[in-house]
Amino acid sequence: MAPPPICPPNSFLYNSTLCACDPGYYFTINTTCVAFDAPAGDFVVVNSAVEHNGPTFLNSMLPLDALRRLTQPQATELIGATLVTILLWLVFCLVVRIGRLDGGETVWFRLRWWISRLDYCFATKHFVEDLKVVKKRKTELGGTFSVASWILFVGLLSALLYQVITRRSIEVHRVRPANAPDLLSFVNDMEFNITAISSMSCSHLRGLDKLVIGTPGSIYFRVHPLASYTNYSCYNTSRGPTISFKCNRCKVPSEDHYISWQFVDLANDPATAVGFQFNLTAKAHGDDRHLSFVSGTLKSGSSRNDCPQTFRGQDMNILKIHLFPQKFTYLHNLRLIQPLLHDFLPGSSFSDVGDLRASLQSSKGGVVNTTLYISYLSDYIVEVDKQKIVGIVSFLADVGGLYTISLAIFLYFLLQCEARFKKLRNEDTIMRSIRSQRRAQRRWDTLRKYVNYTWGRSNLNMKRSSKRHDGLLPVPLCGVGSLHKLKQPSRRSSIYHDKMADTPNQTNFAPDAVYTGIIKSITGTTTNFEGGSLPSEHEHEMNDVAKDG
Secondary structure, three states, X not given: OOOOOOOOOOEEEEOOOEEEEOOOEEEOOOOOEEEOOOOOOOEEEEEEEEEEOOOOHHHHHOOHHHHHHHOOOOHHHHHHHHHHHHHHHHHHHHHHHHOOOHHHOOHHHHHHHHHHHOOOOOOOOOOOOOOOOXXXXXXXXXXXXXXXXXXXXXXXXXXXXXXXXXXXXXXXXXXXXOOHHHHHOOOEEEEEEEEEEOOOOHHHEEOOOEEEEOOOOOOOOEEEEHHHOOEEEEEEEOOEXXXXXXXXXXXXXXXXXXXXXXXXXXXXXXXXXXXXXXXXXXXXXOOOOEEEEEEEEEOOOEOOEOOOOXXXXXXXXXXXXXXXXXXXXXXXXXXXXXXXXXXXEOOOEEOOHHHHHHHHHOOOOOEEEEEEEEEEOOOEEEEEEEEEOOOHHHHHHHHHHHHHHHHHHHHHHHHHHHHHOHHHHHHHHHHHHHHHHXXXXXXXXXXXXXXXXXXXXXXXXXXXXXXOOOOOOOOOOOOHHHHOOXXXXXXXXXXXHHHHHHOOOOXXXXXXXXXXXXXXXXXXXXXXXXXXXXXXXXXXXXXXXXXXX
């Protein structure tokens, strides 16, 4: 006696020689049992819509669908990124403010100065005391909040543009009663594909040859050959046999339709199924650009529990499909019959291994009954149109509102900070004073180095220079002045030296006047040096020069 065969995982032995998969599992091509991977729930609809199905030039040249998926972030993510950017900017400005100034020589002062130069939004809106002249001033706090307001505005504007692009129009559905001429204008090409997910093949198929029209027992009840109404076929796929129904130039009938078929047991090959897949499509005859469709997966479980189950038995598995006419006004009055999966009524099934083994070993119940119930909702016609909800005026109004809100939020923070901390009110004066002193110091150092290098400190005797009548200054001791003649003093310079000679007892000159006199004596021209008075630490040097005069 031969030993029993070894069954693969997730399977069991029946009739002592055959293997069958556990409930919810089915055999694949390599004779392994795999689980049906349908999501939770009685049935899952993958999609139901009307889409543009025809090829276009751009669709054939560019992957537009992939680009749309990559360039459509959520509006909430944009707002979240904006808030994070504002927070990072405020933290950066706070860290810069902690740094020491050291007379304006550090990098912290330069950063704070350039932040204050960014104060374009609140330059005239700082805290102002009563009876004071309003001045346009730029502060570090104003620059910080100006940049923050612009970041907030750009983020909100991006979210607005996302909403405008994705929701620039809405669909408006109108329902009106249908009459006979309206229904006759709906001529569609329809195709229904239903796959029994299992290890069966088309050789198990039986009874697919009749079409029942009307409710059984009513006066409209009729039975017709299926081939006279539609083309049907069966073909094998990797997940099981697929039943296909195709109808060209179909019209909207007035009664319901029933199509039934069975999968029966074969020798050593029982009839079982773990689920169903469906794909129903409809398109206007002669128009391949638009397609109305519904597709999905029916899981093996029922409404009673979520245990894995296997369909087998006399009770029918009924797929109830609704078809209703739709007229798309915005698509040149396109008329489509929209399919919709209304309900799924599961038939006989087993969730216990012992019950399934007993069914496989019995000669009764070796069948999987399936019925396609097509209901036509032809009493009304749904007219679909699109209306734009965003115009140019409303868009500009939204942009202006976002800009105003962004400025108002940070203006409030600015006024509150300057009202509570008096030190912040004079920030601009302190920063400009430090920068002015640095500029004066730098220009004075440049001039002093030039004079000391060219003429030497001991030769700056303005009294002797004013008594010379040959119009030449003393010969320089070093530098580039020893290589060429010095320039003749101008007439204004001579008058200035004569005046100094006539007042020998005047020794207290203003530092700025002496500074300008030296420049005139050296170059014969007047040079305008901006940036404030000379630094106080160099005034004694200029007073010594004035005393020598």
